[in-house]
Amino acid sequence: xxxxxxxxxxxxxxxxxxxxxxxxxxxxxxxxxxxxxxxxxxxxxxxxxxxxxxxxxxxxxxxxxxxxxxxxxxxxxxxxxxxxxxxxxxxxxxxxxxxxxxxxxxxxxxxxxxxxxxxxxxxxxx
Numbered sequence: 001x002x003x004x005x006x007x008x009x010x011x012x013x014x015x016x017x018x019x020x021x022x023x024x025x026x027x028x029x030x031x032x033x034x035x036x037x038x039x040x041x042x043x044x045x046x047x048x049x050x051x052x053x054x055x056x057x058x059x060x061x062x063x064x065x066x067x068x069x070x071x072x073x074x075x076x077x078x079x080x081x082x083x084x085x086x087x088x089x090x091x092x093x094x095x096x097x098x099x100x101x102x103x104x105x106x107x108x109x110x111x112x113x114x115x116x117x118x119x120x121x122x123x124x125x126x
Contacts, residue, residue: 007036007088007089008036009036009092009109010086010090011037011038011091011093012040013082013094013095014075015046016045018046018097019046019048019050019053021096021097023053025096025099026053026064028098031102034105037063038086038088039065040065040085040086041054042068042069044069045072051066092105092108
């Protein structure tokens with residue numbers, strides 16, 4: 001069974017005043033064993049140091065794509081802006097307070113591949 005390991009996953013990460021959890025969240029995302037990924041983090045004009053943290057991490061890892069709203073637009077606009085930037089075959093939504101295991105994306109993509117293969121086999125026998 002071939003798994004689509006070469007397919008890009010876009011992780012959408014909306015940020016609003018999350019300085020206390022953000023670094024740990026980014027560390028967990030950037031430690032994923034599934035390599036083809038991009039993290040699209042859009043700061044919704046935070047009043048804390050969230051955007052500075054994003055800039056610091058961006059300097060270390062170019063898979064992190066960051067942007068900042070010029071004013072607070074709210075979750076819906078921020079998510080839509082991030083989705084427009086996404087280039088991945090798969091989209092994963094994260095909250096900045098989430099910490100994930102290093103194999104989260106690999107397991108999700110593998111399950112998707114297994115599900116697709118099951119559907120294809122089922123269609124062949126219909």
